[in-house]
Amino acid sequence: MGNFIVKSIVSDYEVNFINNTKQTLDEELNDADVVIIDNIVKDLYPDILNIKLKNNLTIGIDARETTKSYQGLIPIIEKLIASGFRKNHRLIGIGGGITQDITAFISSIIYRGVSWFFFPTTLLAQGDSCIGSKTSINFGEYKNQIGGFYPPNKVFIDLNFLNSLSEADLKSGLGEMCHYFIVAGEEDFNRFKNEYTLVLKDKELLSGLITRSLEIKKSYVEIDEFDKNERQVFNYGHSFGHAIETLTDYAIPHGIAVSYGMDIANFISVKLNYLTEDIRYEIRQLLEQIWDGYNIKNISVEKFKNALSKDKKNVGKELRLILCKGYGKVFKAGMQMNKEFIGWLEEYLISSLNKVVDKL
Ligand SMILES: NC(=O)c1ccc[n+]([C@@H]2O[C@H](COP(=O)([O-])OP(=O)(O)OC[C@H]3O[C@@H](n4cnc5c(N)ncnc54)[C@H](O)[C@@H]3O)[C@@H](O)[C@H]2O)c1
Ligand SMILES: [Zn+2]
Known part of the structure; x- marks a missing residue:
């Protein structure tokens, strides 16, 4: 570009x-x-x-x-x-x-x-x-x-x-950039996933990903700069991510928290039958490489729930989450913080954090 x-x-x-x-x-x-x-x-x-x-x-x-x-x-x-x-x-x-x-x-x-x-x-x-x-x-x-x-x-x-930059800050950057590639579609996601392990050592490839990431973001920013409609899909992973940052006193860097946040959004999307387990698993394979070394197991559901309820995108008591139906298909959904939802958060924090895949 x-x-x-x-x-x-x-x-x-x-x-x-x-x-x-x-x-x-x-x-x-x-x-x-x-x-x-x-x-x-x-x-x-x-x-x-x-x-x-x-x-x-x-x-x-x-x-x-x-x-x-x-x-x-x-x-x-x-x-x-x-x-x-x-x-x-x-x-x-x-x-x-x-x-x-x-x-x-x-x-x-x-x-x-x-x-x-x-x-x-x-x-x-x-x-x-x-x-x-x-x-x-x-x-x-x-x-x-x-x-x-x-x-x-x-x-x-x-x-x-x-x-x-430290490896943690490089990974944080990659975690943040990753959400643009999922929003953009399968081809972009596959490119990101294939190049992920190489870019830490190859500046040319990394520069290509930076350019593409900005290109994707620019196309949304130019139609919805003030984040009223289309651009809101880029909150994918962010409501959960911000809660994780707050609850870990920012020990988890932003982009790494967002990578956890995308997996939680995908977990909820599977529960609601929007997303297949297969696609969640494919994305998770990459996300696990990004968050490797950072643990959120100690976060209590109660605190997580409270932090989520402070998200600035909430309307009244309703959460405004970005969920996923597949590559290029993320969308805004209203969600009540009801027993079922809290149960899913609990299940995620208790039993969904074990490593599911080996290295890419
Ligand atoms: N305004 C926006 O649109 C927007 C979008 C995404 C994220 N953010 C915000 O950005 C923040 C995260 O950004 P970040 O990850 O760049 O954080 P950061 O600015 O804290 O930088 C991360 C760490 O890297 C160090 N650092 C900076 N440049 C370095 C270099 N060249 N070499 C070595 N170390 C270097 C910093 O001192 C810091 O310790 C969060 O607060 C997040 O909310 C804002
Ligand atoms: Zn961000």
Whole structure:
């Protein structure tokens, strides 16, 4: 696909694949732009900030879910205002999805909105979150409770950042990207499944999956940017996934929680006779490779139920889940949190978590 433009109701934006972040920063930054950067990225890549514009304020952040919160934003906003940051200045986010959400959310509220650029440095951010314009922060103990839609003005993807990612963060990115390939259909899912074990070692293949993932997401974002209809299928795995993140205190990375979430959605879909066991099993073969090493056996049904009831997509007491009828056939379904449903959750947590397959 190469570089591309995402059409947005707010403002269209470019996504550029780049090779040299330092050079791009040199070319793109104005004097008074402020860089918000993940401290880990700053330490791993000290050179990228050796840019010619020495006046740029740099705010380092710890990329934790607790930083991505109301309280976590306060010191950042204080620094911005104290530094003389103005409405015509821009924020430059460099980091993963957490840095993105923080930069995007602040950009959307400070002085009623400033421009911002994003340099995604994780697989999850490069293959998913960097487009789509969602901004979310956590509130209290629950995830992504507050936010809006505020796209960056430009995105710059430099695959070199992926070289320093941990295997867990690579898998988290793959878990997140996987849901696009299931939603897109059987051909895409098979491609993802076949390439999954190879991409961790083959950058070319990985870059192909990133591009395809963004292409699938872009096609939905451009028709339903504000997530009112078609785009909602991408909540597949997310209601359960967010509950798992909350209940494990974010010890389970987002994309890995989503991979569990997709399997739970598929389990419920089988119970409701929407999905065959065969397809659930085929998908599960892949998901097990992604979540390998992360366990959710200790989560109690009671707590799981409570966390699910806080999902922001619920309407009244009804859960709004994304279920699956097969590849390319995921759909929104209302669901009561009744005895039967709670029984299925219990069955899943108690007896469905043992490994069902050997390695692919
Ligand atoms: N706004 C959206 O549309 C959207 C979409 C999906 C997910 N999200 C959010 O994104 C977050 C998850 O994103 P993430 O997985 O990128 O998390 P993250 O930003 O926490 O990054 C994961 C870890 O990788 C480290 N890291 C970042 N870049 C690195 C690099 N190049 N090398 C080594 N380590 C690096 C970070 O410091 C962190 O420890 C969640 O909060 C999720 O809710 C937002
Ligand atoms: Zn996600």
